[in-house]
Amino acid sequence: MHPVTTIHYLVLSAALLLIGTVGVLTRRNVVIVLMSIELILNAVNINLIAFSHAWKNINGQIFAIFVITDAVAEAAVGLGILIALFRNKETVLADEIDLLKW
Amino acid sequence: MLIDTVLFYAFALLTLGGGLLCITRRNAVHSAISLIVSLLGVAGLYLMQQAEFLFAVQIVLYVGGIMVLFLFVIMLVNLDDAAKERQFNRQWMIALVATLAVAAEIGYFLYRGRDAFHIAVASTVGNVQQVADSLFSEYLLPFEIASVLLLVAVVGSVIMAKKRI
Numbered sequence: 001m002h003p004v005t006t007i008h009y010l011v012l013s014a015a016l017l018l019i020g021t022v023g024v025l026t027r028r029n030v031v032i033v034l035m036s037i038e039l040i041l042n043a044v045n046i047n048l049i050a051f052s053h054a055w056k057n058i059n060g061q062i063f064a065i066f067v068i069t070d071a072v073a074e075a076a077v078g079l080g081i082l083i084a085l086f087r088n089k090e091t092v093l094a095d096e097i098d099l100l101k102w
Numbered sequence: 103m104l105i106d107t108v109l110f111y112a113f114a115l116l117t118l119g120g121g122l123l124c125i126t127r128r129n130a131v132h133s134a135i136s137l138i139v140s141l142l143g144v145a146g147l148y149l150m151q152q153a154e155f156l157f158a159v160q161i162v163l164y165v166g167g168i169m170v171l172f173l174f175v176i177m178l179v180n181l182d183d184a185a186k187e188r189q190f191n192r193q194w195m196i197a198l199v200a201t202l203a204v205a206a207e208i209g210y211f212l213y214r215g216r217d218a219f220h221i222a223v224a225s226t227v228g229n230v231q232q233v234a235d236s237l238f239s240e241y242l243l244p245f246e247i248a249s250v251l252l253l254v255a256v257v258g259s260v261i262m263a264k265k266r267i
Contacts, residue, residue: 003103004150010212012114012117014212018205019121021197025194025200026193026197027189027191028184029189031130035134036124039121052153053151061156061232065237072168073252073254074255075168075171077262079172079175082179083179083262083263087265091184092184095192
């Protein structure tokens with residue numbers, strides 16, 4: 001078996017990013033769209049950690065911490081919006097939220 | 103070296119399998135559980151790259167914090183009706199084509215740059231110490247700005263979830 005190099009991590013992170021992208025673009029349920037965004041952010045983190053490890057530079061890990069902070073803020077506000085949405089429109093399906101569509 | 107390779111593929115399988123299950127399950131609770139599996143796989147990958155602090159943060163914050171928040175909201179909003187509906191929207195074909203285009207692009211760049219990557223050697227200084235040194239000296243201002251961002255997020259989510267604004 002080949003030893004694990006940085007490119008393995010990059011391919012894995014690209015695959016996870018694409019899975020998350022498909023989830024965001026195709027699912028109707030807003031909760032699962034938010035979860036797919038978490039997948040995308042984790043793919044970014046794998047990439048940052050892989051380069052941080054490869055170049056022995058700690059800055060990648062610091063940036064990953066900030067990405068996690070953003071993910072927390074995004075999840076909290078997104079789920080708050082979701083609760084407000086469910087209270088007002090009684091739906092969690094993304095394509096039924098079409099007030100601004102003519 | 104062999105154990106590293108085996109562990110990498112095990113964690114990669116957890117990560118990708120959990121991600122795939124997360125975006126295909128009909129029941130949102132099953133999706134959340136699959137996402138937890140995927141996040142644990144990512145935590146294992148952090149540990150394999152000597153990012154011990156981020157490993158702990160990933161488990162405590164993501165698996166223990168964000169996912170509990172997700173499960174809480176799933177229980178709060180009634181998703182039984184949504185589970186009976188069509189799960190994918192009408193543009194799924196276009197979305198898949200667009201994603202495949204991005205995949206081809208990333209794959210091409212990785213293929214062209216494959217010789218630039220090498221096997222990393224472990225550093226000797228403790229990871230948590232390094233992170234703290236950097237975070238509290240060089241990145242002190244972004245750290246404080248991140249705390250303000252979290253404060254805004256707390257206030258914003260409380261306002262959003264209030265009955266009457």
